[in-house]
Amino acid sequence: MGILVSHISKSYKEVQALHDVSFEVKEGELFGLIGPDGAGKTTLFRILTTLLLADNGNAVVAGNDVVHNYREIRNQVGYMPGRFSLYQDLTVEENLHFFATIFGTTVAENYELIKDIYDQISPFKNRRAGKLSGGMKQKLALSCALIHKPQVLFLDEPTTGVDPVSRKEFWEMLKRLQKRGITILVSTPYMDEAELCDRVALIHQGKILKIGTPYTITNHFPRSIYSISANEMYLMIQHLKQYSFVHTVYPFGSSLHYVDKRETDVKTEIHAYLVGCGISDVKVSSIQPTIEDVFMELAR
Numbered sequence: 001m002g003i004l005v006s007h008i009s010k011s012y013k014e015v016q017a018l019h020d021v022s023f024e025v026k027e028g029e030l031f032g033l034i035g036p037d038g039a040g041k042t043t044l045f046r047i048l049t050t051l052l053l054a055d056n057g058n059a060v061v062a063g064n065d066v067v068h069n070y071r072e073i074r075n076q077v078g079y080m081p082g083r084f085s086l087y088q089d090l091t092v093e094e095n096l097h098f099f100a101t102i103f104g105t106t107v108a109e110n111y112e113l114i115k116d117i118y119d120q121i122s123p124f125k126n127r128r129a130g131k132l133s134g135g136m137k138q139k140l141a142l143s144c145a146l147i148h149k150p151q152v153l154f155l156d157e158p159t160t161g162v163d164p165v166s167r168k169e170f171w172e173m174l175k176r177l178q179k180r181g182i183t184i185l186v187s188t189p190y191m192d193e194a195e196l197c198d199r200v201a202l203i204h205q206g207k208i209l210k211i212g213t214p215y216t217i218t219n220h221f222p223r224s225i226y227s228i229s230a231n232e233m234y235l236m237i238q239h240l241k242q243y244s245f246v247h248t249v250y251p252f253g254s255s256l257h258y259v260d261k262r263e264t265d266v267k268t269e270i271h272a273y274l275v276g277c278g279i280s281d282v283k284v285s286s287i288q289p290t291i292e293d294v295f296m297e298l299a300r
């Protein structure tokens with residue numbers, strides 16, 4: 001009773017938002033849809049939650065077809081959209097009661113499922129949603145998406161704009177919900193969050209680039225990768241782009257990630273090349289690829 005997406009395509013006039021997208025989320029799985037802004041994540045969520053029709057393909061959510069059984073799906077899924085999911089002028093408590101009422105249930109009936117999350121914001125229950133911090137809004141939106149005990153939870157970029165501590169807490173909450181048997185599809189532009197999912201699909205310009213566990217995805221990186229730092233970062237990247245053996249080079253946090261065409265360990269050669277170019281304080285180390293490195297490679 002997970003999610004089955006088969007050959008879904010969707011265009012907005014000349015913009016092709018999704019192109020032949022297929023994947024499966026198993027029952028009870030925490031599955032991540034990882035991709036940058038504009039990749040097509042929101043479009044896919046809207047199709048799976050029956051708010052938008054695909055041009056081609058079909059999808060089944062919790063055993064129901066998204067077109068023919070849309071009413072059943074609406075009762076069985078929880079959806080936390082990226083934006084505008086709360087009524088800003090209603091208080092925390094009023095928002096929760098509102099969502100319970102539209103699903104024909106009560107907060108008291110299902111409180112046990114959200115207790116863990118809602119307890120953290122209940123001291124602010126009389127505050128208007130519009131006046132909450134990003135992290136608190138996110139907890140309230142999650143409580144509202146869960147109040148009718150859905151079997152499948154769709155979370156569209158739930159951690160965008162949320163501070164690192166709240167992001168970490170949020171992922172811990174997701175793990176607890178997963179333990180209770182809820183199937184979760186979560187999208188994020190943060191590549192580091194991919195590591196927290198059971199499996200992920202990397203999506204770029206409406207196409208799925210890769211599907212697998214974070215481990216299998218990073219483990220099959222075909223080349224050697226190096227982290228390089230130096231005093232003159234800008235100059236260094238220019239020299240590396242002109243190096244005869246460069247495959248790719250891009251900024252990564254405070255250093256560069258460099259992928260070489262050669263298969264052997266060439267740390268010493270890279271170091272010598274950069275020193276020869278007049279770059280000072282060069283440090284080169286071999287590293288394990290991250291999901292972001294795989295993404296950069298596949299999205300080239």
Ligand SMILES: Nc1ncnc2c1ncn2[C@@H]1O[C@H](COP(=O)(O)OP(=O)(O)OP(=O)(O)O)[C@@H](O)[C@H]1O
Nearest residue numbers: 012015016017035036037038039040041042043044
């Ligand atoms: N209603 C619309 N009309 C026209 N183009 C649209 C519409 N909605 C989305 N698009 C375009 O479709 C593509 C996919 O957008 P979508 O919102 O699904 O991506 P996303 O991965 O969720 O990114 P974001 O985080 O920016 O919302 C983008 O190029 C976007 O500009």
